[in-house]
Amino acid sequence: MTLQEAAERLGVHYMTAYRYVRTGKLPAEKVGVHWMVDRTDVGVSASAGMSASMSPTYVARSQSQAPDIDSVVYVGSAKKLHAGQFVNVKVTDYRAYDLVAEVARSRARQLPVLSTH
Secondary structure: OEHHHHHHHHOOOHHHHHHHHHHOOOOOEEEOOEEEOOHHHHHHHHHOOOOOOOOOEEEEOOOOOOOOOOOOEEEEOOOOOOOOOEEEEEEEEEEOOEEEEEEOOOOOEEEEEEEEO
């Protein structure tokens, strides 16, 4: 979908959605002169309640999840996370086969961060 369509689905202005892309909060790819966004990324962002003040979302996996086969865990965090870092998370929602989580305030299951999503 186009960035304009993504902005409408998220309920934000086009420039806010563009800022999400530029800051890494919303993955997008430039095709010609247009930014294209994957519908599943918009669904996860919308379900996580993305707003102008939302923390960045990271992609994480548990040790038992295989890359390119198993689902991923989208982790929202106010603190900057780094690839390879283990964090305790609390699962708050799911989308299809993927989980949506936040960094837990108390001890919970640790997942390594793979990348910024």
